[in-house]
Amino acid sequence: MSEVLVLIDHLDGAVRKPTYELLAIAKRLGTPSAVFIGGADKADAAVESVKKYGAEKVYVVDDAEIKGYLVAPKAEALQQVAAQASPAAILIVSSAEGKEIAGRLAVKLDSGLITDAVDVAEGPVTTQSVFAGNFTVQAKVTKGTPIITIKPNSAAPEEGAGAGTVENVAVTISDSAKKAQIVASQPRESSGRPELTEAAIIVSGGRGTGGNFDPIEGLADSLGAAVGASRAAVDSGWKPHAFQIGQTGKTVSPQLYIAAGISGAIQHRAGMQTSKTIVAINKDEEAPIFELVDFGVVGDLHTVLPAATEQITARKG
Amino acid sequence: MNIVVCVKYVPDSTADQAFESDNTVDRVGVPGLLSELDEYAVEQALQLKEKNEAPDSVTVTALSVGPEAAADAIRKALQMGADAGVHVTDDAIAGSDALATSTVLAAAIKKIGDVDVVVCGMASTDGGMSVVPAMLAERLDLPQVTFASVIESQGNQFRIKRDGDVATEVIGAVTPLVLSVTDQTGEARYPSFKGIMAAKKKPLESYSLGDLGVDAGSVGLSAAWTAVESTEARPPRTAGTIVTDEDGSGATALTEFLASKKFI
Numbered sequence: 001m002s003e004v005l006v007l008i009d010h011l012d013g014a015v016r017k018p019t020y021e022l023l024a025i026a027k028r029l030g031t032p033s034a035v036f037i038g039g040a041d042k043a044d045a046a047v048e049s050v051k052k053y054g055a056e057k058v059y060v061v062d063d064a065e066i067k068g069y070l071v072a073p074k075a076e077a078l079q080q081v082a083a084q085a086s087p088a089a090i091l092i093v094s095s096a097e098g099k100e101i102a103g104r105l106a107v108k109l110d111s112g113l114i115t116d117a118v119d120v121a122e123g124p125v126t127t128q129s130v131f132a133g134n135f136t137v138q139a140k141v142t143k144g145t146p147i148i149t150i151k152p153n154s155a156a157p158e159e160g161a162g163a164g165t166v167e168n169v170a171v172t173i174s175d176s177a178k179k180a181q182i183v184a185s186q187p188r189e190s191s192g193r194p195e196l197t198e199a200a201i202i203v204s205g206g207r208g209t210g211g212n213f214d215p216i217e218g219l220a221d222s223l224g225a226a227v228g229a230s231r232a233a234v235d236s237g238w239k240p241h242a243f244q245i246g247q248t249g250k251t252v253s254p255q256l257y258i259a260a261g262i263s264g265a266i267q268h269r270a271g272m273q274t275s276k277t278i279v280a281i282n283k284d285e286e287a288p289i290f291e292l293v294d295f296g297v298v299g300d301l302h303t304v305l306p307a308a309t310e311q312i313t314a315r316k317g
Numbered sequence: 318m319n320i321v322v323c324v325k326y327v328p329d330s331t332a333d334q335a336f337e338s339d340n341t342v343d344r345v346g347v348p349g350l351l352s353e354l355d356e357y358a359v360e361q362a363l364q365l366k367e368k369n370e371a372p373d374s375v376t377v378t379a380l381s382v383g384p385e386a387a388a389d390a391i392r393k394a395l396q397m398g399a400d401a402g403v404h405v406t407d408d409a410i411a412g413s414d415a416l417a418t419s420t421v422l423a424a425a426i427k428k429i430g431d432v433d434v435v436v437c438g439m440a441s442t443d444g445g446m447s448v449v450p451a452m453l454a455e456r457l458d459l460p461q462v463t464f465a466s467v468i469e470s471q472g473n474q475f476r477i478k479r480d481g482d483v484a485t486e487v488i489g490a491v492t493p494l495v496l497s498v499t500d501q502t503g504e505a506r507y508p509s510f511k512g513i514m515a516a517k518k519k520p521l522e523s524y525s526l527g528d529l530g531v532d533a534g535s536v537g538l539s540a541a542w543t544a545v546e547s548t549e550a551r552p553p554r555t556a557g558t559i560v561t562d563e564d565g566s567g568a569t570a571l572t573e574f575l576a577s578k579k580f581i
Contacts, residue, residue, distance in 0.1 A: 011483055070479075070488050071451060071461060095482040096447065096464055103448030106416055107455040112542030113415065115446045125546065130445070131334040136549045143542040179460030180494070183476065184487040201580065223580060231500075241466065241480050241501055248354065248439065248500045256580050266331055277578060278554070279571070285561070292554050295574045299562025307568030308575075315572070315581050 002088035003057065004030040007078060007101070008050060009093040011187075013042025015049040017198050018093045020157030022150055023053045025120050030088045032162065033057040035081050037066060037074055043166075051164030053157055058166050059085070065173045071097060072177035075104035080171045082109060087145060089124055094149040095197075102149045111144025118154045118253065118274070132247070132266055133273030152197040153253055188242055191227070196243070199226035201256045204245055204272075206230035208261020208282060208301055211238045215305035216260055222312040228252070230262045246271035260301040264289025281305065318375045318492075321403075321426055322362040322436040323453075324394050326387035327352040327443040334443065340545040341412045341538060342443055344384055351390035354438035356397075356505035361468060361498045362436045363398045363506070368470075376400045378429055382410060382421045388521065395516035396508030402521035403429060409526055412538025415444070419452035421536060424529040426457060433473070433492040439464055439499045450497035460490035466501035 004026040009016045019034070026032035034055040036046045040062045047058045059081045066073040078101065082090060090105065092098040094116050106113035117126040125140050126148055141147070196202065203225045205216035213227070220227045229239040231246050245252055247270040257275035262268060264280070264287055272278070273292065280289040285298040297304055328334045328347035335343040351359075359379065366375040379394035381387045382405040391402035405425050413421070426432050435457070440447040454461035465477035465488075473492040478485065480501070508516070526533045534540060560570045575581050 070463075070486075072454070075455070097482055099447050100451035100461070100463060103415070103446075103451035104455040106448075106542070107419070107452050110542075113446075113448065114543055115448060129551070131443075132330065134334065134551055135336070136551055137336075137340070137545050138547045139543055139545045141542060142544045176458055180462055180488055180490045182486050183489040185481075185484045186486075187484045223575075241499075247442065247445075256575075256578070270330075273551075277580075278557075279574070281567070281571070285559075290557075290559055293559070294554075294557040295571070296557060296559040297562055297567040297571055298559060299567040303565075304562055304567045304571065307565055308571045311568060311572040312575065312581050315576065 002030045003033040003085045005082065005085060005087040005090045006032060006034050006055070007090070007092045007098070008034050008036045008046055009095070009098065010036070010038060010046055013038055013045045015046055017157065018152040019050065020053040021152065021155040022091045022093065023050065023055060024155045024158040025150060026091055027054055027158065028122060029120070029124050031056050033059065033085060033087070035059045035061065035078065037061045037077055038063050047164055047166055051162055052159055054160050054162040055164055056162045058164055060166055060168050061171055068182055069178045070180040070182055071100045072104060072180065073173045075101050075108060076173055076177050077171040078105050079108045081169050082145065084169060089146040089148060092147070092149045094151045099149050102147050106147050109144055109147070111147055112141030113147045114139055114141060115149045117148050117150045120148060120150065124148065129274050132270035151251070151253065193220060194224070194226045196226045196228055196245070196250050197252060199254055201225035202228050202252055202254045203258045203260065204228035204230065204262060205233055205260050206262030207232040207236070209233060209238065211236065212302070213238065215302055218309045219258065219305045222309045222316070230268050259289050260305060262289055263287045264292060318369060318433045319429070319431055320362045320365055320375060320377045320434045320436060321380050321429055321432050322358050322377060322394065322399065323422055324355045324359065324379050324381045324390045325352045325441045326350070326381060326383045326390035327441055330442045336548040339412070339538065340548050349386055349389065351393040352438060352442045354440055354442055354500065355390070357498050357500050357502050358436045358438040359394045359397050359399060360505040361502050365434065365470065378403055380422065380425055380429070381405070382418060382425070384411070391521060392516060393508065395519045395521070396512045397506055398512060401519060404521060404523045405529065406523060407526040407533065409533035409537045412541060413536045414541040414543050415446050415448050415452060416542045417536035417540065419449050419456055421526070421529065421531055422449070423453055423456040424531045425524065428524065428529050435459070435495045437495065437497040439497050450495055454495040457495065460494045462488045462490050462494055463497040465496060465498045468496070468498065468502065
């Protein structure tokens with residue numbers, strides 16, 4: 001069986017969960033091989049992690065010449081790994097950077113690109129949710145090596161040891177790939193809560209919070225959930241842009257999405273409409289968000305949420 | 318300085334978007350307009366011009382690839398203040414995917430010539446892949462400074478703030494470059510009456526693929542690198558239970574619902 005390359009999504013060698021989901025998908029399509037682009041001293045930890053989730057081979061690329069620059073060198077490195085592996089497909093996490101790497105790689109390999117897949121079956125045939133989640137489309141790549149970016153939460157990680165054979169790849173990075181420099185980088189402060197795109201439960205607040213996110217955060221913590229925000233809340237400066245869910249923020253698809261004080265404009269719906277279960281709390285019974293919900297409460301979030309939080313905490317004992 | 322701003326004509330996302338029988342986006346039956354996210358790109362292009370020491374020496378050209386009606390998107394950009402428009406239209410382009418679109422855009426940018434900054438929106442509001450700016454940078458061999466939320470420039474030096482996936486980054490590059498901007502860069506201006514009148518006199522050139530030296534057989538639906546096999550409208554969500562909170566009943570009902578679904 002041909003290899004299927006999975007670009008490891010990691011933070012200083014700490015592999016992030018979507019990588020394991022991609023490895024599970026790679027197993028359906030061929031022999032999963034992971035690609036680590038990172039610090040040489042972090043490679044061992046990353047290799048051990050992906051091995052547990054079935055990586056038969058791990059291509060290790062030292063990022064000494066890569067890390068100070070935006071996107072382009074990673075695409076060059078991946079192109080060189082692909083030349084060595086002749087993969088049946090290349091899978092990358094659908095993040096802003098992941099999609100840009102995929103875009104440049106598609107041009108380099110003259111290969112078709114599909115982004116934001118929520119499922120991949122043999123073929124590979126992909127499934128995407130489009131037009132603000134109003135349509136589901138199935139697609140395939142018809143030229144070159146299929147390059148597919150996959151959204152987090154699209155598959156369940158599957159434990160099962162792979163051989164994890166390491167192949168070090170020495171890549172050459174061109175000068176022209178080093179023209180966009182990362183001058184400074186400020187890692188996002190960890191809130192201690194789950195990551196938005198990976199969370200099973202999300203509690204989001206909008207204009208109706210009036211800027212007070214305490215009830216949102218309280219409920220989120222009682223459920224072990226991530227906290228999100230609507231564009232209105234972000235534009236008002238109540239939460240940074242990293243919290244924004246919607247067309248110009250993050251697209252999420254958790255098991256449970258709770259929208260509090262969010263009216264449900266198309267811009268927001270585009271980011272959360274594919275959530276499995278949707279709950280809304282809003283004072284306005286006419287709010288369009290109620291058209292989407294499995295369960296809704298017409299009421300003031302500032303009283304409903306704290307009371308619910310108390311009851312949930314009591315139940316959990 | 319020459320600035321090209323790429324603008325896309327898209328089906329109105331507040332209308333009912335739909336697909337054609339060949340699984341391409343319905344761009345005729347659904348009312349179209351300038352993609353909202355490209356308005357931010359036009360705005361930033363205009364601000365680059367206005368902040369320049371010699372604004373009159375800066376030309377902002379709005380470039381669109383698309384059917385006849387796509388000229389509307391260019392006209393909107395001209396009304397906002399762009400100086401000139403270039404419309405690449407050719408029946409052979411219909412059904413192009415991102416790889417083909419970036420090929421045509423890159424050819425048009427080369428034809429315009431001597432371009433210092435290519436400005437794009439962060440995504441279209443129809444396909445929404447967000448990959449064309451990166452593909453353009455690759456095809457034009459230019460640095461990409463993408464997903465900018467703040468833009469600073471001095472001479473040929475650009476610095477942007479990018480809210481990345483795990484970090485906020487400052488990216489630096491020198492022109493010529495490809496810049497993509499998010500909606501965090503600030504509200505786009507509305508065309509003024511004066512702007513609308515002035516736009517009528519601004520040059521709007523139309524190119525075919527032949528004018529750009531692009532082989533018609535290398536783009537369009539039949540030459541696409543990807544194929545959509547099926548499209549299906551998502552079934553409407555079945556109406557849920559909605560309760561009205563009275564004296565704390567809402568919280569209890571909410572907790573019961575969450576418990577019944579095993580979220581607690």
